[in-house]
Amino acid sequence: MKRIANIFKEDPKRCPKCKSDKRCKNGFNYGRQRFRCANCRYNYTVSYQGYSQELKVEVLDFYQLRQELIEEGKTPKRKGKEGGSITLKAIGGVYGVSDVTVLNWVRKEGIE
Ligand SMILES: [Zn+2]
Structure with missing residues (x-):
């Protein structure tokens, strides 16, 4: 990864x-x-994107941790919904960004 x-x-x-x-x-x-x-x-x-690089790193780090938990089977992966029980909304909510923003960052950095 x-x-x-x-x-x-x-x-x-x-x-x-x-x-x-x-x-x-x-x-x-x-x-x-x-x-x-x-x-x-x-x-x-x-370019000023409204969020600091530091925040982005933290959010994406959290996202990767989630992916690792899913891979290890420590968090259930809900059927039909990629990502399991920790949703992007939940991740974004911790840092005050929207789930769409989280997904955009994930895609942009090619982490998925
Ligand atoms: Zn120079």
Whole structure:
């Protein structure tokens, strides 16, 4: 199984030009955080999705734990409903995000 820790090894906020992670916040641009690279002075933005990377990691980590429990047969897998007794809604509810958001993240990171 793909582990979350590996997915986020690469910092998406690195400078797209020189890959330096030395950056300064440089205001916002159309709702996106703007950065200026401290190395090559290149200005760039990263998309602002409303949730922090840390939160996403925690949610997806919880999701993976659930998948492991299902595989080990420690939580019943309900017939016709993938995911067993711990629903995506329940996972999202713990962190204050919707089940749709959880599913989107899961699909986007290819964890399923
Ligand atoms: Zn740079």
